[in-house]
Amino acid sequence: MSYVLHLLIYLSIYGIVAMSLNLAIGYCGLLTLAHASYFAIGSYVYALVTLRLGWDFLPALGLGVVVSAVLSLAVSIPAWKFRGDFFVMVSLAVQALMFSLFYNWTTTGAEPGTWQNLTNGPFGLSGIAKPQIFGWKLVSILLAETLREREYCVFGGGVGVSLWGNLLVVGEFALGKVVAGDAR
């Protein structure tokens, strides 16, 4: 059952990504390849701020979303003057730059999350705390299992999902309870 829950959570997470990508590609007709880098920026911001600065869940969540949106806007303004193939190439350049930056911002020996080893390269950041909302912990056997999965949810590059994962956990309360109810 917890595997199905895990699948449902990831399904919802990538559903959000697909929806946001559809906003750019489908509604606006901008074929962007740089979307994964904003995905990664949000998750890295959340992970770094909670790991190194000890921020709470909600402010870190807000900061992740804001930084991701602001950087996306900052890239989109100069990219505005390109059309067609050139827009695709600009977004590809942004994506490759960001991936390379996240993948290579690492020094062996330095502690993960410090300035020399910001992203820990392909190994990713681990040990992100479980979310607490105003000091409330989430307790339910199935939900606790679900939250344990959050701990290894930032990998390198475009795979980092902690931000959306944590956002989803909040939204998934109801679903989790329904699933739990079915199981018993």
Place this chain on the structure above:
Amino acid sequence: MMVKFVISCYPKNAFFEPCLYIVVVQTVAMTWGNETKVLRAGLDGVLQLGGVTVTYAQMTGAMVSVVMLGGFLLWLQYSQLGLQFRAVADNAREFALRGYNVDRLRLLAFGLAGGMAGVSSLLVAYDIGFDPNGGLTAVLLAVVAVIIGGQRSFWGPICGGILLGVVRSEVVWFLSARWQEAVTFAILALCLFLRPQGLFGQKMRLEAEE
């Protein structure tokens, strides 16, 4: 007739070709394995020219590419079909208005480009080996070279490729091999913003663009 049929069957979505690419790569990997293979058996011979060390594979690659580029240039300049290709590059719409079949020429160009890519991939396979996933990196580098060199020009992509190769080697020398991609795409972004038509390209008139 045939041309019309092929073109009408071809999906107009930009995601079709990446999907095709992924399917082909995975099929090749499943059929012949995922590991790197080398065409050459054993170590390569080495030629010493003063302080420069060149392997035979590199020399073969350089010679074949010079011959191919020279032949291609001559063909573009002096053959009837080459003239038609240059006309398409110059102003495809006007060329179509004069009664030539632009779609047929474009299909032909696509096939010719595939054949030339095959030759270069053979050279690479002889030099450093190949694996099913190596194609995308090479093609991305080629796209970067074309854009910084300038589309629709003959010498632009060549100079762009040489520039890119030298810069990437310098990055390995002065920084580290892992920053190659970052520097490559930083150059691409810089070039797109400062000179979108490329180093050797000329600005097109708006109505000639499609």
